[in-house]
Amino acid sequence: MSSRFHQLLPMLLLLSVGVSAVEVQRPRGVPLSKRQFYEEGKPFTCLDGSHSIPFDRVNDDYCDCQDGSDEPGTAACPNGSFHCTNAGFRPAFIPSSRINDGICDCCDTTDEYNSGAACQNTCREMGHKERESLQKMAEIAKEGFVLKQQLIQEAKRGIEDKKAKLVDVQVVKKDLEEKVEALRTVKETAEQPEKEAKERHLKNFTIRWYYQKALIRMEKDKARMAVVFLELDDDADGLVSVSELLSHSELDPDSDASFTEAEAQGLLGGVDKVDTEAFEAVWNNLKEKYVSEVTTYTAAPVETPPEEVREPASDNESEQYPEDDVQEDEEEEDEEDEDDDQDDADYKTPPTPATQEKKDDDDEGTMPPYDQETQNLIDAAQKARDDFDEAERALREVDDQITNLEKEISFDFGPNAEFAYFYSQCYELSTSEYIYRLCPFNRVSQKPKYGGSETNLGTWGKWAGPEENVYSMMKYEHGTGCWQGPNRSTTVKLTCGKETVVTSTSEPSRCEYLMEFTSPAICGEPPSRDSEPRDHEEL
Numbered sequence: 001m002s003s004r005f006h007q008l009l010p011m012l013l014l015l016s017v018g019v020s021a022v023e024v025q026r027p028r029g030v031p032l033s034k035r036q037f038y039e040e041g042k043p044f045t046c047l048d049g050s051h052s053i054p055f056d057r058v059n060d061d062y063c064d065c066q067d068g069s070d071e072p073g074t075a076a077c078p079n080g081s082f083h084c085t086n087a088g089f090r091p092a093f094i095p096s097s098r099i100n101d102g103i104c105d106c107c108d109t110t111d112e113y114n115s116g117a118a119c120q121n122t123c124r125e126m127g128h129k130e131r132e133s134l135q136k137m138a139e140i141a142k143e144g145f146v147l148k149q150q151l152i153q154e155a156k157r158g159i160e161d162k163k164a165k166l167v168d169v170q171v172v173k174k175d176l177e178e179k180v181e182a183l184r185t186v187k188e189t190a191e192q193p194e195k196e197a198k199e200r201h202l203k204n205f206t207i208r209w210y211y212q213k214a215l216i217r218m219e220k221d222k223a224r225m226a227v228v229f230l231e232l233d234d235d236a237d238g239l240v241s242v243s244e245l246l247s248h249s250e251l252d253p254d255s256d257a258s259f260t261e262a263e264a265q266g267l268l269g270g271v272d273k274v275d276t277e278a279f280e281a282v283w284n285n286l287k288e289k290y291v292s293e294v295t296t297y298t299a300a301p302v303e304t305p306p307e308e309v310r311e312p313a314s315d316n317e318s319e320q321y322p323e324d325d326v327q328e329d330e331e332e333e334d335e336e337d338e339d340d341d342q343d344d345a346d347y348k349t350p351p352t353p354a355t356q357e358k359k360d361d362d363d364e365g366t367m368p369p370y371d372q373e374t375q376n377l378i379d380a381a382q383k384a385r386d387d388f389d390e391a392e393r394a395l396r397e398v399d400d401q402i403t404n405l406e407k408e409i410s411f412d413f414g415p416n417a418e419f420a421y422f423y424s425q426c427y428e429l430s431t432s433e434y435i436y437r438l439c440p441f442n443r444v445s446q447k448p449k450y451g452g453s454e455t456n457l458g459t460w461g462k463w464a465g466p467e468e469n470v471y472s473m474m475k476y477e478h479g480t481g482c483w484q485g486p487n488r489s490t491t492v493k494l495t496c497g498k499e500t501v502v503t504s505t506s507e508p509s510r511c512e513y514l515m516e517f518t519s520p521a522i523c524g525e526p527p528s529r530d531s532e533p534r535d536h537e538e539l
Helices: 002-016 032-037 123-232 242-246 261-267 276-286 315-319 323-346 353-363 372-410 467-472
Strands: 081-084 092-095 427-430 434-439 443-448 455-463 473-477 489-496 501-509 512-519
Touching: 123 276, 123 372, 123 489, 242 261, 261 276, 427 501, 434 501, 434 512, 443 512, 455 489, 467 473, 467 489
Parallel strands: 489 512
Antiparallel strands: 081 092, 427 434, 434 443, 443 455, 455 473, 473 489, 501 512
16 A cells, blocks of 8 residues: 555645646647657657658558557557546556547546547546545555554664563573583482492392292292192092092193093102102192182183174274164174173183282282481482472573574564564454464464364465565465465565554465555655655646
């Protein structure tokens, strides 16, 4: 808006003081700026300099000049142009082919001088509307420029505050660096005696602890051996015989489903019967395979056969069958589950070796606790570690703070940092389908209004306006990729306005978005009211 306003302001100034155009005699269709080339009574030279013709052949409805300059007021030359004076409004040029074509192109009706078209001169009315529009634009530009000066002053103060804060934070960083190094020394000093104390504790108690565990396991083994002897002694005669051993087929040494008397005798040390004392000598031959008649203490874990393992049906599989069929299958499965539950109630899964081993370890106790002196050293070392970690964390936070401050101070926020107030702000525009979100110097995104994930339309790239006004456009690049297309990108066009707001979005090309964004920061200084217009025909 600001560039157009600067172009049209001379007209606004002239219209606002009621200056009227003075008619200067010249051939029809010739602008005032070229009147000197059309002097009546003198030969006319084509404006391209190709040749000269008598003046009476100007506007004679025959094209003599290749550039069409001899027929500015007729449709004779295909490449000619007709100048609409449009007094009271803006002048304009139209192609010569539109002269006397029955359509009113010039608001002053001069293009239809011989067509009989019923044209009305609307230049004053259009000029009035244009003047009102320009006056509004002028007011916006003036107020926007005042706000811009305030933004510049605030930005200057903000930068100075950040510079001062950076100095303070750098001092804090230096203090923290010294503190971290001091705490590192304290930590390392505390960890050395802690390490030595732990090693002493381990050395002093490890042998004793493992010896204690061995005794406990030995006592458990003897107790179990006594239980098994009583279970095998079916006739309670105080002896375990070959025949009694044969009732336990799981003891078959070669597991060939044929447990013979010779094999049973071999397990008993080559004799037919053993008493409790002799049973202790052959116990190692039996204890690994023996399955108690009372408890499942040493039973191997029961694994579920692969064919019984049911994989849960995926969502896709369940959708392949009619609902009635699924219901029937579910009823059958429920009946099967009830039978399985009943079977489960009658059978208890024996503990696995790993479970039993853990239970044994729990029963045998854990490593003895540290003595008070060692625990004090551990606590002191842990406190030193905590203090060191806390100081390191604080130092990292300060480093991040310094990085952010340096970035803000050095960032290109415009010639006078007028765009600095955009930083860390976001602005939204809601349309019928989407919510667009612009976070200047960060990213642009699009989110469906009624649910759905957010799409990245680009992250901050650079200022991308023309050379004479580079800060009039922002470029956001490398957004979410389009399906079989490029990554999304957004160009943000800044225009002068009293408010900072996203006014429109569009997608001129696939995956390339355009966003209109008004801000007082882009408002230029309004031209002086003493500015003089150029030629009066520009009205």
